[in-house]
Amino acid sequence: MNQLLLGDNLEIMKKMENEIFDLIYLDPPFFTGKNQELIWGEAQELRSYKDRWAGGIMNFIEWLKPRVEQMHRLLKPTGAIFLHCDYHANSYIRCFILDKIFGANNFRNEIVWKRTSAKSNASKKLPVLKDSIFYYTKTDEYTYYSIFTEHSEKYKKAIYCHENGKGFYSSSNLTAPTNKPKNEEWKGYNPASRGRSWGIPREIVIELVGEEKAKKMSYSEKLDLLYENNLIEFTKNGVPRLKLFLNPSKGVMLGDWWDDISNVTTHAKERIGYPTQKPEKLLERIISCASNEGDFVLDPFLGSGTTVCVADKLNRNWVGIDELATAISVSEMRLQKQADILQKPFVKVLHKYDYETVRNSDAFDFEGFAVRMFGGIENLKKRGDKGVDGKTKDGIPIQVKRQDSIGREYADNFHAAIIRNDRNLYEKNRETGKPVGFLIAFSFGKGLIEEIARLKSVDNVIIELIRVDSFIPFAKKPSLKLEILSFETDKSGLTEISFKAEGVADENKKIEFYAWDFSFEEKFSADIYIDKDGLQKYKFTKGIHKIAAKVVDNDGLETLETITLHINGGVNLEK
Ligand SMILES: C[S@@+](CC[C@H](N)C(=O)[O-])C[C@H]1O[C@@H](n2cnc3c(N)ncnc32)[C@H](O)[C@@H]1O
Numbered sequence: 001m002n003q004l005l006l007g008d009n010l011e012i013m014k015k016m017e018n019e020i021f022d023l024i025y026l027d028p029p030f031f032t033g034k035n036q037e038l039i040w041g042e043a044q045e046l047r048s049y050k051d052r053w054a055g056g057i058m059n060f061i062e063w064l065k066p067r068v069e070q071m072h073r074l075l076k077p078t079g080a081i082f083l084h085c086d087y088h089a090n091s092y093i094r095c096f097i098l099d100k101i102f103g104a105n106n107f108r109n110e111i112v113w114k115r116t117s118a119k120s121n122a123s124k125k126l127p128v129l130k131d132s133i134f135y136y137t138k139t140d141e142y143t144y145y146s147i148f149t150e151h152s153e154k155y156k157k158a159i160y161c162h163e164n165g166k167g168f169y170s171s172s173n174l175t176a177p178t179n180k181p182k183n184e185e186w187k188g189y190n191p192a193s194r195g196r197s198w199g200i201p202r203e204i205v206i207e208l209v210g211e212e213k214a215k216k217m218s219y220s221e222k223l224d225l226l227y228e229n230n231l232i233e234f235t236k237n238g239v240p241r242l243k244l245f246l247n248p249s250k251g252v253m254l255g256d257w258w259d260d261i262s263n264v265t266t267h268a269k270e271r272i273g274y275p276t277q278k279p280e281k282l283l284e285r286i287i288s289c290a291s292n293e294g295d296f297v298l299d300p301f302l303g304s305g306t307t308v309c310v311a312d313k314l315n316r317n318w319v320g321i322d323e324l325a326t327a328i329s330v331s332e333m334r335l336q337k338q339a340d341i342l343q344k345p346f347v348k349v350l351h352k353y354d355y356e357t358v359r360n361s362d363a364f365d366f367e368g369f370a371v372r373m374f375g376g377i378e379n380l381k382k383r384g385d386k387g388v389d390g391k392t393k394d395g396i397p398i399q400v401k402r403q404d405s406i407g408r409e410y411a412d413n414f415h416a417a418i419i420r421n422d423r424n425l426y427e428k429n430r431e432t433g434k435p436v437g438f439l440i441a442f443s444f445g446k447g448l449i450e451e452i453a454r455l456k457s458v459d460n461v462i463i464e465l466i467r468v469d470s471f472i473p474f475a476k477k478p479s480l481k482l483e484i485l486s487f488e489t490d491k492s493g494l495t496e497i498s499f500k501a502e503g504v505a506d507e508n509k510k511i512e513f514y515a516w517d518f519s520f521e522e523k524f525s526a527d528i529y530i531d532k533d534g535l536q537k538y539k540f541t542k543g544i545h546k547i548a549a550k551v552v553d554n555d556g557l558e559t560l561e562t563i564t565l566h567i568n569g570g571v572n573l574e575k
Helices: 009-014 057-074 090-104 153-159 204-209 211-216 219-228 280-290 304-311 323-336 355-361 363-373 408-421 421-430 448-458
Strands: 002-006 021-026 036-040 043-050 075-085 107-112 129-138 166-171 175-177 196-198 230-233 240-245 296-299 318-321 346-348 397-400 435-441 461-465 477-490 495-504 511-517 528-531 535-540 545-552 558-568 570-574
Touching: 002 090, 002 304, 002 323, 009 057, 009 304, 009 318, 021 057, 021 280, 021 318, 036 363, 043 090, 043 219, 057 075, 057 090, 075 090, 075 280, 090 166, 166 296, 204 219, 280 304, 280 461, 280 535, 280 545, 296 545, 304 318, 304 323, 318 397, 323 545, 346 363, 355 363, 363 397, 363 570, 397 408, 408 421, 421 435, 448 461, 461 495, 477 545, 477 558, 477 570, 495 511, 495 558, 528 535
Parallel strands: 002 318, 002 346, 021 075, 021 296, 296 318, 397 435, 435 461
Antiparallel strands: 036 043, 075 129, 107 129, 166 240, 175 196, 230 240, 477 495, 495 535, 511 528, 511 545, 545 558, 558 570
């Protein structure tokens, strides 16, 4: 199931099974030697997250290496990893981590992402415009799709300058330099005569006959194929050259130099205010290049959730991990905002949960949540679950009840459901003294406890009783007060309102941030994702408007408050 997980990625990854992911993208804190800083709110306060490594670069490498070792273990044999870094640590990461863990032979590319342009330069050196993204695979057999970008007019004119009546085409060399020229003649031309070998583009051959067949073809079979498809011409000296016709829909093949994706600038539409947020286009490119629909993508340094949002849009399954509650909450809000009816449900796993929210959630949601938190697999059938809300990994039935002090009849019903579910498994577990089922509730009544004890002593049937609070840690969510500070209507009739949201965290906790939805309907859809101060101004037209604010604490627990405004010259509040 798609998951947002709060915690240290090393600990979380250690608990995962081998070889489950097809693609891993990671954008760890860089070894920048300073804190990542952003200026928040009107007070221009400096906020930061840790990106400072006391003790130097090798401490950073020692910190990152075991995490990449886990990622290697988690990747399928056909999988790939993209590690995003910059000049501070890129050489160290490549030599001391990636080459060591993945092997230098599995290095595929160092992608250079030109993320900014030189404007002015404060220091006495060349401005830094790029990041590095290392692309490694686990083995030689991996998923890979070439990337094409749009032709620029200049490029078209310069490259597709030949014409043969059927259209414009480029003419390029079909040979490549080599240390060991082989005698491989084709139609009277042997590249070895010039110390070269054949250099036949695999892409084009694959496009014509498919990957499997292409792998088995000899050089002369490939050349024959291109020739038959009118893709080879000869110079007057008899040298064959590749003819590539302009294909505007496909564009031009992209290499390891990416200069066409701009960073998430202050005014970018997708910007949500998380320091180091990466552009969606960058992730779109990586995910489409190295995975298929339905594949599993992991981002263990999730940040604002760019990877999982793009993976979701591209119909990939995903898991995102971050140690900051802010990152998990913001990612959840981004996913909710882009959600359409086809979005698969996802789980958010925090360290603590609010008791009232859990207790009062929809019965079906609660059952699923409890099963997952217990480590089981939920039954997705809303109706007709026949008393089995989920199963453990060994197939043992789990039933969840939202009540307190459940009575004896629940034992009888669940016992019957367990037998109905799989009689053989029931008998086997009974004979070997294993639990036949797990019954989860907030608390259990005397009659039920006695019946469970009787089943065990008389029939050797073990049904384990599990209290919800024994495996779901509860905490109190923050409180939230929402008020209007002032308003003013301008000449055009728009009314600007200043809002204040004031959250109070429970003991020993702190407020992380606020988020706002200025046209709230049924579900929260953030207009402002990260507001550290709880102060907002927004302009409204005449009419009725519903506004929602959320406050999130450092456990990721949140509270939502709404107000309804009637704006018509003045502003009236409807609570
Ligand atoms: C550079 S940011 C990622 C930005 C992200 N690519 C995006 O587009 O928003 C790095 C993230 O890694 C998280 N992080 C750092 N150390 C971590 C750890 N040990 N476990 C989990 N997350 C961690 C930080 O909290 C931060 O959100």
